[in-house]
Amino acid sequence: MSDVSPMLLIGIGTAGAKIARGVSRAYGDDLRFTLADTDASTGEGGGDFTLLGGDRLSGRGSGGDIVAARLAAEDSVQSLDSRLEGVRLAVIATCLGGGTGGGATLEALRRLSSLGIPAIVFATTPFMFEGQDRQRNARGVMSMIEDAASATFFLPLDKLVAGEDNMESAMRRAIDTVAGGITLFWRLIEKPGYIKLDADRLRHLLSSAGRGRFSVVSTQGTNRASEAVEKLVESELLATASAPARAILCGVLAGEDLRLSELGIVADGVRNAFGDHASFALGTVNDEATFCGRLAVVVMVFESKSVDPEDQPEPGAPNGGRRRRRSAKGGSSLGVGPSGRGRFNNAEPTIWHGEDLDIPTFIRHGINLDF
Numbered sequence: 001m002s003d004v005s006p007m008l009l010i011g012i013g014t015a016g017a018k019i020a021r022g023v024s025r026a027y028g029d030d031l032r033f034t035l036a037d038t039d040a041s042t043g044e045g046g047g048d049f050t051l052l053g054g055d056r057l058s059g060r061g062s063g064g065d066i067v068a069a070r071l072a073a074e075d076s077v078q079s080l081d082s083r084l085e086g087v088r089l090a091v092i093a094t095c096l097g098g099g100t101g102g103g104a105t106l107e108a109l110r111r112l113s114s115l116g117i118p119a120i121v122f123a124t125t126p127f128m129f130e131g132q133d134r135q136r137n138a139r140g141v142m143s144m145i146e147d148a149a150s151a152t153f154f155l156p157l158d159k160l161v162a163g164e165d166n167m168e169s170a171m172r173r174a175i176d177t178v179a180g181g182i183t184l185f186w187r188l189i190e191k192p193g194y195i196k197l198d199a200d201r202l203r204h205l206l207s208s209a210g211r212g213r214f215s216v217v218s219t220q221g222t223n224r225a226s227e228a229v230e231k232l233v234e235s236e237l238l239a240t241a242s243a244p245a246r247a248i249l250c251g252v253l254a255g256e257d258l259r260l261s262e263l264g265i266v267a268d269g270v271r272n273a274f275g276d277h278a279s280f281a282l283g284t285v286n287d288e289a290t291f292c293g294r295l296a297v298v299v300m301v302f303e304s305k306s307v308d309p310e311d312q313p314e315p316g317a318p319n320g321g322r323r324r325r326r327s328a329k330g331g332s333s334l335g336v337g338p339s340g341r342g343r344f345n346n347a348e349p350t351i352w353h354g355e356d357l358d359i360p361t362f363i364r365h366g367i368n369l370d371f
Contacts, residue, residue, distance in 0.1 A: 005190060006088035009033035009182070010080075012104050015095030015124065015175075017042045017049075022179030023093070027186055034083045036108070038062045038072050038100045048083065052076045052104055062099030066137060069103030077104075077111045084112075089206070090119040091182060092149075097126035097134035102141035109148035118150040120206060122178055127157045151209035151302070159236035181216040184285065184298040188251040193286035195263075197249075202281065205247055209302045213238050216298040224295045225262035229269030232299055238274065242303060245275030249300040253285040255292035266297055274301050 009031065011020025017035040024031045024047065034048040040059030043049035051059055053072020062069035084090075090112050094101040105121065112119045123145065126134040146152050160177050164170035188197055215238045217231040232238060250270050252263060267282050278301075 004086050005030070005032040006086060007032065007186065007189065008083065008087045008090050009186075010090055010092045010108060011035045011047075012092060012094040012108060013037055013098065013100040014039060014042050016093045016101060017045065017047070018175050019093040019122070019178050019182070021045060021047060022175050023182050023186070026179060026183040031186070034080070036073075036080065036104060038069055038104065050076065050079050050083075052100070062103065064099045064134075064137070066099050066103040066141065069099040069101075070107055071103075072100075073104035073107035077107045080108070080111065081115075084115060084117065087117055090117050091186075092119055092121045092123075093178065093182065094121065095124045096138035096141060096154075097130065098137065102137060102145075106141060106144055106148065109145065113148060118206060119148075120151045120153075120209075121145055121149045122153045122155065122182060124155045124157050124160065124174065124178065146211060151206050152211050153214050153300075154211070155214075155237060159239075162236050177216065180296075181214050181298050184216055184251050184253055184296060185300070187253065187285040187287075188283045188298075191285060193284035194258075195282060195284045197251075197281055197283035202249075205249070205279070205281070205302070209247065212300050212302040213241070214298065214300040216296060218294060218296045220294045225265040226269070228266060228295055228297045229273065232270065232297065233273045238299065238301060241301075245278040245301050245303060247279040247302045248274055248281070249302075250280070250282045251285065251298045252282070253287055253291055253296040253298075254294070255288040256286065257292060258284065258286075258295070262295070270297075270299055274299065 009020050009023060011017040011033065012035075014037060017037060020033050020035060024033055034050065035042060036050040036052055037043070038052045038057050038059070039061035040051055040054075043051065052069075053062075053075050056072050056075055057068065062072060092105060092108060094105045096102050096105075101123070105123070109119055109121070123142075125138045125142075128135075142152075142154060155178060157174055160174040161170035164173055189202065215232060215235040217228050217235065219225075219227040219231065221227070248270060250267065252258070252266055254262075263282070263284070267280070271278075271280055
């Protein structure tokens with residue numbers, strides 16, 4: 001039996017590489033990970049590294065141009081194939097808003113899909129003060145990443161660093177938070193404790209999980225389980241829901257002093273807070289060396305697809321009882337589908353300044369039309 005992990009962490013872009021290295025430090029030397037960037041200097045920090053688009057960009061980076069980054073990744077993405085042998089699940093860490101994070105991530109997902117490898121994406125999105133251009137760049141690729149990935153977590157930097165004022169501390173906190181969540185998720189699968197997540201059930205959940213929210217908290221003391229639930233309820237990263245929870249994944253990392261009553265408090269508290277009717281999976285990880293007296297909890301909430309009120313049956317209405325479309329959201333009489341791409345849904349997108357020009361302007365800018 002091979003000892004090679006069936007999971008691979010891929011850090012894309014400069015920020016994605018920092019997150020992946022953070023996971024490596026927290027997890028240990030046996031983490032299977034690789035890095036990819038259009039900027040050659042990213043490889044100087046250590047770890048397995050692939051330069052994307054060396055002939056096209058000469059290792060200088062994409063300059064915030066998503067199209068240039070995607071073309072560079074298209075040139076080089078097959079170079080990742082040697083790292084993908086035996087991989088059954090890929091986890092991508094990246095940062096949206098610039099060029100490489102969006103463009104190269106799309107090409108990596110396309111390659112993984114062609115090889116039949118499901119992928120989970122953890123992507124940070126820009127600070128509000130970074131301006132509209134970076135915000136548009138991020139929004140322009142988010143829906144396409146959702147379409148290409150099995151599961152996605154979009155993490156606003158403003159929420160990751162809430163309460164921080166010093167820039168260096170804020171960026172360290174952002175990287176540590178994302179890296180900590182990925183690390184605990186990794187341990188749940190590869191180094192489970194007394195309660196092991198069912199691998200087949202987890203694989204089925206993640207194969208079509210869609211957009212999710214996640215947060216990780218750490219507590220200690222006699223009331224650590226209750227305090228962990230309180231922190232999760234207050235977490236900015238779990239605060240915004242666009243639809244009811246479909247499934248919840250909860251992981252607990254602790255030492256041998258973990259009590260059954262604490263697991264009950266965490267499980268009941270998480271279900272009550274985020275969806276008592278959702279499918280729920282709980283797993284534990286034992287780490288006596290560093291977590292005696294402490295408790296870390298990661299929660300991943302996957303949302304149900306929201307139902308547009310305009311799609312609800314209307315008593316006595318023709319055409320199968322459906323209401324007539326009055327909004328561009330989710331489709332219209334113009335033939336625009338749920339992704340907004342309509343007849344272009346299966347075609348390569350036309351990206352300009354981070355926006356998909358195949359999506360009608362009124363949809364891209366959130367304008368409702370009354371037909």
